[in-house]
Amino acid sequence: xxxxxxxxxxxxxxxxxxxxxxxxxxxxxxxxxxxxxxxxxxxxxxxxxxxxxxxxxxxxxxxxxxxxxxxxxxxxxxxxxxxxxxxxxxxxxxxxxxxxxxxxxxxxxxxxxxxxxxxxxxxxxxxxxxxxxxxxxxxxxxxxxxxxxxxxxxxxxxxxxxxxxxxxxxxxxxxxxxxxxxxxxxxxxxxxxxxxxxxxxxxxxxxxxxxxxxxxxxxxxxxxxxxxxxxxxxxxxxxxxxxxxxxxxxxxxxxxxxxxxxxxxxxxxxxxxxxxxxxxxxxxxxxxxxxxxxxxxxxxxxxxxxxxxxxxxxxxxxxxxxxxxxxxxxxxxxxxxxxxxxxxxxxxxxxxxxxxxxxxxxxxxxxxxxxxxxxxxxxxxxxxxxxxxxxxxxxxxxxxxxxxxxxxxxxxxxxxxxxxxxxxxxxxxxxxxxxxxxxxxxxxxxxxxxxxxxxxxxxxxxxxxxxxxxxxxxxxxxxxxxxxxxxxxxxxxxxxxxxxxxxxxxxxxxxxxxxxxxxxxxxxxxxxxxxxxxxxxxxxxxxxxxxxxxxxxxxxxxxxxxxxxxxxxxxxxxxxxxxxxxxxxxxxxxxxxxxxxxxxxxxxxxxxxxxxxxxxxxxxxxxxxxxxxxxxxxxxxxxxxxxxxxxxxxxxxxxxxxxxxxxxxxxxxxxxxxxxxxxxxxxxxxxxxxxxxxxxxxxxxxxxxxxxxxxxxxxxxxxxxxxxxxxxxxxxxxxxxxxxxxx
Amino acid sequence: xxxxxxxxxxxxxxxxxxxxxxxxxxxxxxxxxxxxxxxxxxxxxxxxxxxxxxxxxxxxxxxxxxxxxxxxxxxxxxxxxxxxxxxxxxxxxxxxxxxxxxxxxxxxxxxxxxx
Numbered sequence: 001x002x003x004x005x006x007x008x009x010x011x012x013x014x015x016x017x018x019x020x021x022x023x024x025x026x027x028x029x030x031x032x033x034x035x036x037x038x039x040x041x042x043x044x045x046x047x048x049x050x051x052x053x054x055x056x057x058x059x060x061x062x063x064x065x066x067x068x069x070x071x072x073x074x075x076x077x078x079x080x081x082x083x084x085x086x087x088x089x090x091x092x093x094x095x096x097x098x099x100x101x102x103x104x105x106x107x108x109x110x111x112x113x114x115x116x117x118x119x120x121x122x123x124x125x126x127x128x129x130x131x132x133x134x135x136x137x138x139x140x141x142x143x144x145x146x147x148x149x150x151x152x153x154x155x156x157x158x159x160x161x162x163x164x165x166x167x168x169x170x171x172x173x174x175x176x177x178x179x180x181x182x183x184x185x186x187x188x189x190x191x192x193x194x195x196x197x198x199x200x201x202x203x204x205x206x207x208x209x210x211x212x213x214x215x216x217x218x219x220x221x222x223x224x225x226x227x228x229x230x231x232x233x234x235x236x237x238x239x240x241x242x243x244x245x246x247x248x249x250x251x252x253x254x255x256x257x258x259x260x261x262x263x264x265x266x267x268x269x270x271x272x273x274x275x276x277x278x279x280x281x282x283x284x285x286x287x288x289x290x291x292x293x294x295x296x297x298x299x300x301x302x303x304x305x306x307x308x309x310x311x312x313x314x315x316x317x318x319x320x321x322x323x324x325x326x327x328x329x330x331x332x333x334x335x336x337x338x339x340x341x342x343x344x345x346x347x348x349x350x351x352x353x354x355x356x357x358x359x360x361x362x363x364x365x366x367x368x369x370x371x372x373x374x375x376x377x378x379x380x381x382x383x384x385x386x387x388x389x390x391x392x393x394x395x396x397x398x399x400x401x402x403x404x405x406x407x408x409x410x411x412x413x414x415x416x417x418x419x420x421x422x423x424x425x426x427x428x429x430x431x432x433x434x435x436x437x438x439x440x441x442x443x444x445x446x447x448x449x450x451x452x453x454x455x456x457x458x459x460x461x462x463x464x465x466x467x468x469x470x471x472x473x474x475x476x477x478x479x480x481x482x483x484x485x486x487x488x489x490x491x492x493x494x495x496x497x498x499x500x501x502x503x504x505x506x507x508x509x510x511x512x513x514x515x516x517x518x519x520x521x522x523x524x525x526x527x528x529x530x531x532x533x534x535x536x537x538x539x540x541x542x543x544x545x546x547x548x549x550x551x552x553x554x555x556x557x558x559x560x561x562x563x564x565x566x567x568x569x570x571x572x573x574x575x576x577x578x579x580x581x582x583x584x585x586x587x588x589x590x591x592x593x594x595x596x597x598x599x600x601x602x603x604x605x606x607x608x609x610x611x612x613x614x615x616x617x618x619x620x621x622x623x624x625x626x627x628x629x630x631x632x633x634x635x636x637x638x639x640x641x642x643x644x645x646x647x648x649x650x651x652x653x654x655x656x657x658x659x660x661x662x663x664x665x666x667x668x669x670x671x672x673x674x675x676x677x678x679x680x681x682x683x684x685x686x687x688x689x690x691x692x693x694x695x696x697x698x699x700x701x702x703x704x705x706x707x708x709x710x711x712x713x714x715x716x717x718x719x720x721x722x723x724x725x726x727x728x729x730x731x732x733x734x735x736x737x738x739x740x741x742x743x
Numbered sequence: 744x745x746x747x748x749x750x751x752x753x754x755x756x757x758x759x760x761x762x763x764x765x766x767x768x769x770x771x772x773x774x775x776x777x778x779x780x781x782x783x784x785x786x787x788x789x790x791x792x793x794x795x796x797x798x799x800x801x802x803x804x805x806x807x808x809x810x811x812x813x814x815x816x817x818x819x820x821x822x823x824x825x826x827x828x829x830x831x832x833x834x835x836x837x838x839x840x841x842x843x844x845x846x847x848x849x850x851x852x853x854x855x856x857x858x
Contacts, residue, residue: 401800
């Protein structure tokens with residue numbers, strides 16, 4: 001006999017009992033008893049179930065209790081009747097849709113949705129050293145983080161083997177890392193600001209635009225409505241980088257709240273671990289300030305955000321003795337500066353019809369200004385971008401919630417001015433305006449099949465009028481098996497100089513081999529992406545495990561080929577003439593070895609080839625095989641205090657290097673690199689929910705790229721090239737930091 | 744036991760009378776007691792509810808044993824939804840399932856029936 005129902009219907013029954021004993025049983029959804037489930041009253045554990053799932057608890061008065069067992073959702077119930085034998089059934093955590101009570105929620109969770117996506121929450125981000133967005137993906141096997149180049153010190157990411165220009169990177173669903181900020185944009189968002197990141201492999205939704213090809217990454221920032229009054233993070237590392245993050249939050253009324261986020265980082269010391277006379281990582285500083293306001297009226301169904309943000313980032317690198325006042329843009333010493341100013345303002349308004357929760361609309365507007373002034377030796381490069389973005393979205397149902405749709409319209413305007421010294425001291429000023437409409441239909445049979453069919457039509461002054469179709473399908477042949485498929489098209493204009501600006505730090509001459517096209521004389525990039533994914537949950541030796549196999553293929557109809565293989569003196573840009581594709585396969589195995597100890601492993605295979613001139617070659621600086629393993633362990637919580645251990649191992653197979661055969665013998669590289677591996681690890685001691693301290697190390701095995709700069713002894717000569725980076729430049733690095741919260 | 748039934752009746756009674764007194768709404772929110780156990784039940788119950796024309800949203804929760812509905816009252820009634828759900832094997836407040844249908848449910852869906 002089951003009385004679960006009663007517990008919730010029994011609100012308002014106020015019988016008076018004195019010190020009564022309540023008995024009951026905790027079961028899972030298959031009616032098997034659950035051992036070690038905790039019954040808590042007012043945050044203290046009052047009883048734990050035995051191996052038959054039985055509990056007995058003595059209470060002074062009828063009380064609301066929470067029932068929780070590892071791996072299950074929290075159940076809220078009431079104990080009111082001492083004569084009753086209670087039976088509680090708790091749901092496995094995997095059936096979580098979203099936003100239920102979070103107790104020991106996984107740091108990275110494969111979403112149950114139709115697209116092949118994962119959500120990384122802030123717990124995952126804390127595992128990386130000091131994190132801006134780029135670094136936060138180091139513990140995620142779906143995204144490869146490259147080694148930072150010597151010039152900017154920033155890390156680039158790849159999905160399905162394709163670099164970030166082919167990924168739609170959005171902040172709160174507003175495309176953010178694009179155009180002028182494509183190369184370094186990820187380092188402009190401090191990790192502590194981030195609430196969660198959604199990573200979608202493959203084509204993705206049409207709602208956020210037509211540009212995504214290999215995937216979408218959306219970052220949700222901390223909402224003022226959920227924020228804590230004060231947060232402080234301090235960080236310092238042995239490569240002389242220091243960071244400060246401070247968050248302040250104020251709940252002004254029951255509807256208004258605001259947060260102020262302040263971030264500063266700096267590197268003051270010159271490092272040259274490999275003694276090549278050049279800095280291993282740039283000197284620099286960043287100041288980043290954001291203020292957000294949130295309005296929320298849940299009864300009426302309104303929610304709104306207003307956000308303003310300013311960032312100033314300065315970097316200097318080059319020869320150790322380079323002094324920017326004396327040597328800037330001269331051949332006395334080789335040096336580089338990269339200075340960025342960025343201002344963003346955005347608004348978001350959302351409305352949910354109170355009597356029809358499936359019906360809503362949202363409207364986002366943003367303005368951004370991005371200005372970068374830089375030089376790399378004699379190669380001056382300046383770019384300014386002003387952007388306006390607006391997106392209106394309406395969602396509702398067709399007859400019932402099994403058939404949903406979203407539709408809307410978007411507008412995007414980008415105004416660029418660009419000066420490129422390396423390409424004939426020319427200005428490339430341009431304006432892009434596009435507007436479009438989209439429609440996305442979602443079908444869910446409420447059982448085992450769901451699909452999304454989406455399409456959009458856009459008109460752009462440089463891309464013309466075109467259609468972007470996207471499709472996603474999810475099918476569950478069994479309870480624990482999920483099949484996913486996706487297909488979609490993406491189209492974009494390459495900003496060749498901004499995207500490849502690290503190549504300015506070489507003596508290579510930039511050449512554009514086409515004329516007449518609309519993007520620097522070339523055509524837009526167009527690609528189709530297809531994906532298949534199988535995911536199987538199972539238990540091994542009584543513990544939960546999952547195996548996921550992903551296969552994706554990206555087929556370029558046109559691509560702007562970046563060709564460094566004709567000569568070590570040039571980099572050529574041209575429309576694809578031949579074939580270009582990226583096949584990627586990933587096998588990911590996750591296993592909960594024992595309670596609190598999780599293992600995540602992955603093998604990745606990349607087959608990425610492009611026709612360079614008359615040869616079809618592997619994409620340079622891309623390992624064909626990669627292995628990944630991450631182990632996390634948390635000790636049992638005792639009065640809010642516990643330890644967290646985390647270690648990540650990455651192995652990279654041989655990578656093809658660009659052609660260097662026309663250099664003198666000492667500046668020639670082999671055609672492939674040797675395989676190598678790196679280990680990062682971190683230990684965090686959480687003293688309470690207010691204070692924690694962490695220490696960690698990156699590249700603990702101290703692997704260093706043997707030779708980073710070609711022609712370092714003659715930086716203004718023909719053979720100078722600092723762009724071929726395939727491994728860590730800096731050796732091992734250790735860091736420590738603290739986090740302090742007032743709740 | 745008696746207390747339980749009384750409370751239940753009171754709660755559901757309020758839910759029903761309040762919707763019944765209003766004029767026909769295109770988006771009427773109705774909560775109906777439906778018995779079930781697991782995720783498999785959830786799928787079956789919701790599927791049966793969606794099979795009724797005029798049901799816009801159907802969401803069953805095992806914790807409160809309630810099917811949360813949004814229906815177009817011009818096209819259907821809560822009773823019609825209960826008939827459909829009972830036909831699939833799940834007892835509802837007003838309509839009970841046939842014994843044969845109940846017996847044919849998967850083992851984990853064999854919820855406890857009242858008397």
